[in-house]
Amino acid sequence: MKKRPTIDDVAAHSGVARTTVSRVLNNGPNVRAEVRARVMASVAALNYRVNPQARMLAGGSTGLIALIHAFELDAEPNSYYHSGLELGAMRACAELGLSLHSRTISPLDPARYDKILDLITRMRCIGMILSPPFSDDVAMVQQVIRAGCPLICISAGDAVQAMTASVGMDDAAAGYAMGQHILEQGHRAITFIDGPEGHISAGQRLIGFRRCVVEAALPADALHVERGNFTFRSGITIAEDVLSRDARPSALVCANDDMAAGALLTAHRLGLNIPEDIAVAGFDDTPVSEIVWPPLSTVHQPIRRIGARAVERIAEAVNRGRDTLEPGFEAIAFHLMARASTASKLH
Amino acid sequence: MKKRPTIDDVAAHSGVARTTVSRVLNNGPNVRAEVRARVMASVAALNYRVNPQARMLAGGSTGLIALIHAFELDAEPNSYYHSGLELGAMRACAELGLSLHSRTISPLDPARYDKILDLITRMRCIGMILSPPFSDDVAMVQQVIRAGCPLICISAGDAVQAMTASVGMDDAAAGYAMGQHILEQGHRAITFIDGPEGHISAGQRLIGFRRCVVEAALPADALHVERGNFTFRSGITIAEDVLSRDARPSALVCANDDMAAGALLTAHRLGLNIPEDIAVAGFDDTPVSEIVWPPLSTVHQPIRRIGARAVERIAEAVNRGRDTLEPGFEAIAFHLMARASTASKLH
């Protein structure tokens, strides 16, 4: 029932001025190491946590972070991906006393650059998060950086990674892990259904998967690739084509779960048993993967964690007074979820 | 690029003191109607919006709202339902300058009451949202109310509705709407798969559905009811039973989408055509409903909206200085999503 300690309590406890505590808290310069340590000790002793509201008020900052995602007619509007990203980002914002403004913009909107710049100029947001496919739009990234807004891109490609920070799961590694899993199950004739052309994550997943196959020294024709577009429908139609050929593969790996769900459906319709006749796997571990039969093997993409990290990275940079994030990619750990849709035919 | 107007700008513009503006903004007493109107006009003219951070700081309130959901082993941890509720609530909180603390508690935890009370006493939250099944735990509701914490329950039953406010979709009306849709398609032999025993929403859906059937003056045996438990698995097994009987129904209505997805699977396995041989419908409109074949007819439950309303209601009450919400149920509009899984056999 006690009141929370304030910065003044910390100051009194460590015998310095409030200003000095503030400096320590904000990684400010000009504080002796000894003093800094003493203040930190007091912070710990009193279990002090800054009041973000007071900080924002005094600092005059809006504390606003913009999360931009693309509106695409193809994709369902409440997609698991976007919700997860937003929820993760929101939680992190709440933790840090920031606020999140999430906005959907069409990649075809001619005014899209202006809209984004407006967020920076008029709404004065202190940082921005771009999700795919905006996270790979070099021109847009350039504009934002030039406007002096700390920017982090979700699952960006190489070009953007060289310009600013990016977070995401290591899709190539995930593809590789899936490759290992599939090969372990004894499959030697595999079809991989890729995502839409130019989609970074899908491309990386394939690259990793292929690398695994190549390293296993399988014949070149062990792996076939088809192009899908991430939708359930495309999973259905491509699987119809693939599974009705003479030389049917024994495993069908799809670059996301929705297509895998479609493939599963087609397999059922063709009277195939899963995984005995055909193993199926996806990527992302969206809720669908447990609402299909058999439960789908997939790679869990920690999308909320990714959203949260994006916010944290921006907050760190801002606290350090930087208006640009260190270029490079930060990988968030993924997990292979081996479920019944790929259970081994060998055991 | 202009700075946002402050309360002092409004005060100057309307020729009163800052204090008076504050009173108007907080619905305080002792303000002449004429003055109130003048201030409101200035607020509108300047497009003024209070700075929630400053308000919290000065008011000394934590601005914290607790969202409690139950941790259940059966349910998937990232369920669409919980995420949606949380996201909606978070957005509303952001809008209102509040913060949300969402917490999962096991309904079996012997310390669950203490944990909840702790949130009120120690964390000093200004309001609480209980989601099912906690929203129907009369003892818990009583405790929270007695602790003087404004409480709103999601989709509560009658007993709780008499004690505090509740929001949700009108499940009985949704059931009725689904009944109308199913009857319109010409079905006269229907099986309804109910949710777990005691589940308020599932029960209401059935009640509404049954009322529709009764009003249509169909014979008593037109509607059969089976008990499911909301899981995909239970949809599969119950459908196996129901669909392999001699007198197979022509429509299978499930109290949620997950069970409907299971039923759909079973129907495929049994070689039935959907919707020709058997129509299938669900409730909720979760993403699965478009990741199955054929796309599932269902009732869209605006779960984000519900979360947002819950927060708004608490904020309203708190602003008005009340520590208890008006008992009663607030219904959020739903929409029937008629898709291919119930397309008419008549047309």
Added chain:
DNA sequence: AAAGGAATTGGAAGCGCTTCCAATTTGTCC
């Protein structure tokens, strides 16, 4: 060893708002 500068620390003003309390106006009663 004295002066100049850099590094470190503290004082104090204010961010935009609520709220206690005092000041002013209005209404009421005999």
Added chain:
DNA sequence: GGACAAATTGGAAGCGCTTCCAATTCCTTT
């Protein structure tokens, strides 16, 4: 019509923090 209470309004003190600027201390120089 004057005294008193009630209603209405305004002044001013903070809420917990950042930040400008002045004060102090510590090193370097020459």
